[in-house]
Amino acid sequence: xxxxxxxxxxxxxxxxxxATLLYYVIDKGYDAYxxxxxxxxxxxxxxxxxxxxxxxxxxxxxxxxxxVLNKVAPSALTRKNIKVPEGHYADDNMKITVVxxxxxxxxxxxxxxxxxxxxxxxxxGSHNGDAAIYFDCRPKFVAALNKAIGxxxxxxxxxxxxxxxxxxxxxxxxxxxxxxxxxxxHSCYKGGKVPCGRCATCVERTEAFVAxxxxxxxxxxxxKWERAVEYMQEVxxx
Ligand SMILES: [Zn+2]
Numbered sequence: 650x651x652x653x654x655x656x657x658x659x660x661x662x663x664x665x666x667x668a669t670l671l672y673y674v675i676d677k678g679y680d681a682y683x684x685x686x687x688x689x690x691x692x693x694x695x696x697x698x699x700x701x702x703x704x705x706x707x708x709x710x711x712x713x714x715x716x717v718l719n720k721v722a723p724s725a726l727t728r729k730n731i732k733v734p735e736g737h738y739a740d741d742n743m744k745i746t747v748v749x750x751x752x753x754x755x756x757x758x759x760x761x762x763x764x765x766x767x768x769x770x771x772x773x774g775s776h777n778g779d780a781a782i783y784f785d786c787r788p789k790f791v792a793a794l795n796k797a798i799g800x801x802x803x804x805x806x807x808x809x810x811x812x813x814x815x816x817x818x819x820x821x822x823x824x825x826x827x828x829x830x831x832x833x834x835h836s837c838y839k840g841g842k843v844p845c846g847r848c849a850t851c852v853e854r855t856e857a858f859v860a861x862x863x864x865x866x867x868x869x870x871x872x873k874w875e876r877a878v879e880y881m882q883e884v885x886x887x
Contacts, residue, residue, distance in 0.1 A: 654678060654679060654680040655678075655679055655680065655768075655769050655770070656679065656680045656682060656763075656766060656767060656768035656769065656770075657674050657679035657680065657681055657682070657768055657769070657770040657771070657772055657809075658682050658683075658684055658759050658762055658763045658766075658768045658770070658771045658772065659671050659674055659681055659682070659683050659684070659772045659774075660684055660685075660755060660756065660759055660771070660772065660773045660774065661683040661684060661685050661699045661702070661703065661710070662685060662686075662695055662699060662774075663685065663694075663695030663696055663697070663698035663699035663700075663702070663834060663835050664695060664834055664835060664836045664850075665817075665820065665821065665824065665829070665831055665834045665836055665854060665857075666774035666775070666776060666812065666817070666820055667699075667774040668699075668702050668824070668829050668830075668831070668833070668834045669774070669812075669820050669821075669823055669824035669827065669829050670772055670773075670774035670811070670812065671683060671702065671703075671706065671708065672706075672824065672827040672828075672829045673811065673823065673827065674772050675706065675708070676827060679770070681706070681708045682708065682709050682710075682762075682766065682768060683699065683703045683708050683709065683710040683711070684710075684711055684713065684755075684758075684759050684762060685699045685700075685710065685711070685712045685713070686712070686713050686714075686715045686755050686758075687712055687713070687714050687715060687716065688715040688716065688718040688719055688727065688748065688751065688754075688755075689716050689718070689719030689727040690726050690727055690840070691726060691727065691728075691729060691733075691838070691839070691840045692726070692835060692837060692838055692839065692840035693840060694835050694840050694841075694842070695835040695836075695840075696712055698833055698834055698835045699712075700712070701833050702830065702833050702834070705830065705833070711762075713758060715754060715755065715758070718748065718751065718754055722748055722749045722750070722751075724745065724746060724747060724748045724749075725745040725746050725838070726746055726748055726838055727748065731745060733746070733838045733839050733848050734746065734848070734849065735845075735847040735848055735849075736847075736849060736852065736884050737849060737852055737853075737884045737885060737887070738778065738781055738782065738849040738852070738853055739781065740849070740884075743782055743849050744782055746782075746838060746849065747782060747783060750785060751785065752773070752775070752783075752785035752786065752790075753785055753790075753794060756771065756773060756794060756798070756808065757798075759771055760798045760801065760806055760808075763804075763806045764801070764802055764804045764806055767804070768806065769804075769806065769807060770806070770807050770808075770809050771798070771806055771807070771808050771809065772809045772810070772811070773791070773808060773809070773810050774810070774812050774820075775787075775791070775810055775812065775813055776812040776813065776814075776815050776816065776817055776819070776820055777813065777814055777815060777816055778816060778817045778853060786813075788810075788813055788814075791808060791810050791813060794808060795807065795808040816857075817853050817854065817856065817857040818856065818857045818860035818861060820857065821857040821858055821860070821861050821863070822860075822861050825861060825863060831865065831866050831867060832866035832867060834867065835867070836850045836851065836854045836867075837850060837851050838850055838851075843867070843868060843869060843873060844865075844867050844868060844877065846868070846873070846876055846877030846880055846881075847877075847880055851877065852880070852881050852884055852885075855877045855878055855880075855881040856881055856885065859878060859881065865877070
């Protein structure tokens with residue numbers, strides 16, 4: 650008898666965490682459905698990457714318009730006139746990259762989608778490095794939202810965050826094992842074709858690959874990668 654797989658929704662940004670999550674969820678045997686959000690992010694290129702990854706995996710993918718968020722909650726991620734800060738996430742100036750309450754908005758809509766298509770689980774790829782300035786990536790927030798989503802109707806959709814206690818390096822390690830095509834992922838906040846290597850998400854990503862003795866294929870050339878590694882080492886020493 651052919652067994653029906655459980656459906657799962659995966660919040661898919663086009664970045665390395667959610668791409669790894671997508672591979673992880675499929676590896677666990679779920680019937681995956683990917684959801685991405687357009688909230689006016691300047692790194693809109695990530696949505697094209699998300700589409701490519703889903704196509705490669707033959708996973709149904711929808712991109713939802715959440716431009717309303719940009720109207721009420723400006724951030725360096727959404728406004729061209731606010732400069733994306735360079736350096737490490739630990740630096741004070743990184744708070745400007747927070748889109749207030751972004752994850753609750755996205756997860757809330759994704760939960761509606763899960764309820765309507767009969768998906769039992771909603772996966773979200775936040776990890777322990779996100780917790781520093783992004784409150785809506787923390788275990789406490791996830792636990793509270795999980796409870797609220799479970800109470801929203803009779804279907805009791807469950808919010809799953811398997812990476813919440815993992816580091817970015819740990820996610821990278823898992824992804825390399827699962828053969829995630831990291832070349833097809835985009836993380837850089839500045840949104841250029843090649844990562845800038847200097848914004849906080851680039852620095853964090855470089856750290857993760859270096860910790861795994863791997864090269865980030867997103868840079869294309871060894872020289873650009875070397876420059877990113879040098880910058881990461883420079884800001885980490887501080
Ligand atoms: Zn960058």
